[in-house]
Each structure stands twice: as C-alpha cells, then as structure tokens.
Amino acid sequence: MEPNSWVDSTIAAMTLEQKVGQLFVAYVTGSSADQVSAENVARFGVGTPAEAVARFHLGGVIYFAWSGNVSTPVQIAALSNGLQRANTVAGGPVPLSIATDQETGASVRIGPPASVFPEAIELAAADDPEATRRTYAIIGRELRAIGITTDYAPVADVNINPENPVIGVRSFGADPDLVARHVAAAVHGLQSAAVSATAKHFPGHGDTAEDSHTALPVVDHDKEQWARVDAPPFRAAVAAGVDAIMTAHLSFPALDPSGGPATLSREVINGLLRDELGYSGVIVTDSLRMAGVRTRHPDEEIPIRAIEAGADVLLDPPHPDVQIRSVVGAVRGGRLTEQRIDESIRRILIMKWERGVVEHPYADEAAIDAIFGGRTRG
Numbered sequence: 001m002e003p004n005s006w007v008d009s010t011i012a013a014m015t016l017e018q019k020v021g022q023l024f025v026a027y028v029t030g031s032s033a034d035q036v037s038a039e040n041v042a043r044f045g046v047g048t049p050a051e052a053v054a055r056f057h058l059g060g061v062i063y064f065a066w067s068g069n070v071s072t073p074v075q076i077a078a079l080s081n082g083l084q085r086a087n088t089v090a091g092g093p094v095p096l097s098i099a100t101d102q103e104t105g106a107s108v109r110i111g112p113p114a115s116v117f118p119e120a121i122e123l124a125a126a127d128d129p130e131a132t133r134r135t136y137a138i139i140g141r142e143l144r145a146i147g148i149t150t151d152y153a154p155v156a157d158v159n160i161n162p163e164n165p166v167i168g169v170r171s172f173g174a175d176p177d178l179v180a181r182h183v184a185a186a187v188h189g190l191q192s193a194a195v196s197a198t199a200k201h202f203p204g205h206g207d208t209a210e211d212s213h214t215a216l217p218v219v220d221h222d223k224e225q226w227a228r229v230d231a232p233p234f235r236a237a238v239a240a241g242v243d244a245i246m247t248a249h250l251s252f253p254a255l256d257p258s259g260g261p262a263t264l265s266r267e268v269i270n271g272l273l274r275d276e277l278g279y280s281g282v283i284v285t286d287s288l289r290m291a292g293v294r295t296r297h298p299d300e301e302i303p304i305r306a307i308e309a310g311a312d313v314l315l316d317p318p319h320p321d322v323q324i325r326s327v328v329g330a331v332r333g334g335r336l337t338e339q340r341i342d343e344s345i346r347r348i349l350i351m352k353w354e355r356g357v358v359e360h361p362y363a364d365e366a367a368i369d370a371i372f373g374g375r376t377r378g
Helices: 003-013 016-022 038-044 049-056 073-089 120-125 129-145 176-192 223-239 266-276 302-309 320-332 338-354 365-371
Strands: 024-026 060-062 097-100 198-202 244-247 282-284
Touching (some): 003 338, 016 024, 038 320, 049 073, 049 320, 073 097, 129 365, 176 223, 198 266, 223 244, 266 302, 282 338
Parallel strands (some): 198 244
C-alpha cells in the first residue's frame, strides 16, 4: 500500500478520541507494560502502562529513568514490545511512537551498555560532520534495537550566552554555521537508522540566562539577529529532512510581541517555522510539565492553544486525562475543527510510515546482544 492511501484510509477510520490521543506523547510509570503504579492511577485512572496506552489511544510514550522505564536493553525492549502489543490489542490503528531524549555526554536517558559519546560541544570541536553523523547513526541503531523510534535530539540551539543554565555543552557551539553543519549531520545519522530526529528548541534557546523548566526565559534578539544567529541550524535541519522540530517555552518579543511562550505562538510556529522556513513536518512541543509554558494559562487550556498555534504533538502532559479530554471537548464544542486535528494526524502518520514504524513497530529482542556487544543484562 502507498503511504498516502494508508494515511487516508487510517484517518477515515479513526474516531475523534483516537485522533486526539494520537497527538499526545506521555510518560508512563513502570519497567514493564503490566506493572501497576499508583502514579499511573493518579494520572490516567488505570494502574499499568498498557492500560494507559489503551484507554487514551496515545500516539506515543516517552521514556525517563526516573519513571522506571529504562535499565537494561533487554528490559527496555520488552517494555517497548509490551506497549506496542497493548496498543494493537486495544484496536489502536497506528503503532506507538516510543521516544526518549538521547543526546550525548551527560544528556542521555539510557546509559551503558549503550555507547558513550562526548558532549555535543566536544563533538563539534573537530568540525568533522561525518564523525557526528556516525555518532548519531550508532545512537539511532541502539535506540531502534530496543524499540525506541523517536529521539528528541539533536539540540539546534546556538549557545552564545555563557550563563545559559540549560543548554551549555548540549549545543554544538556558538557559531551558527558550525552548529548548522552538525545538526544536519546528526539528523542524517539518526534517520539513517530508522529513528526520527527532532531539532530543538525552536526558535532558539541559546541566549537565555533562565531555565524554561522553572521560568519563562526572554530572548531579546531582534528579527535580524534571530535570522543570523538562531535560525541557521533550524534551516539546516529542515533542508536535511528532519522528521520533527521541538518548540521552546520562551518569550521572544521581536517574533511575537505578546510575550507569551513560543510554544503557544501562532506567529512563531505557523508564521516563522511553517511559512518562513518552509517546514512541513511534525512540530512537537517541549514538555508541557515545564513551568515556562504554564505561566499564563491553566493546564487544560495549554494543549488547545498549542494546537491553535500549529503544534502537532503535545509532549509530556502533566494531567493527560484532563488535557486529552479538554482537546476532545474543544473539537466537539467547535473551538477546534476536526479538519485541524486531521492536519496534525496526517503529519504524524507520514512520519511513522516513513521511519518504518508502521511496518516494523517491534524490537527484535533476539538481536539485542549482538548490537550491544553482549552486555545487556548486568
């Protein structure tokens, strides 16, 4: 079947609840699909990760160490396969995107025996984009082997502020052209291994002195400075065919005078990223648990405003039960159209098709030892 015909027929058969669920990528608590957790009960109203996936028709799951999702490759692969099976049994029309934040250096969710690489700033110091491509190809190969199909990497921010508390060495550097070369290389590397790359954090988090996890940073660049400093790595990611771009929870008054977070800004997402940069792929919010996006609106309002701004994937909602229902209600009440939801669904399904998630959603547990050098259980 051709991708467009599969996408069309899949969307036509989906209920509104399935469509809205597909927009959300949430964390679940537990090391196996059937592990009961009080936190799952509090957030989803059900005990296990498998039940959470089935009840809310989630489009994806994001793994963290602190939520008990990652220890050994064997365990992670079994969790991934268990979640995919639960989705299938529940009648999910589309396999899950299973995601994590696997950058390099200290900014990883999965440690040894996964390969260990230098920080991004060190990778770029030799300015060998082919070495960066190979690095991310290895990362992608290891992630895909344990069922992870989306990596929220690479960082595309140009770190020109030495006081930046959140980007720093995660960036490839302070030179926009250097960063652009290595972002493009990282995108090619991950996607060559059938893992969706995600350039982050648009429109640029490199010149901030606050952390958007705890505050709403303000970037005071004018439009010309943004185009010269912040934009080149994102332009390079678009040219490289990046599957996804992540928005930043920061205020950029020259781009949107309202002063609100870029994640909720139609001027930034549709105006700049879609129209000016010509990006047609998936736009994913940064975590909706972060303070930077929660400064002006209640949690049930935030995903609606993100969709209105142009976002496709709503990442890591703090209250998934409430927030999923709020989006369904916004469609039924006429604030959002189902056509608008379908636009995002189409981009998400195309990404899953092109990265092989539809045809090959499961990890090959028998191949894990060979990929990780036999050190997979200790």
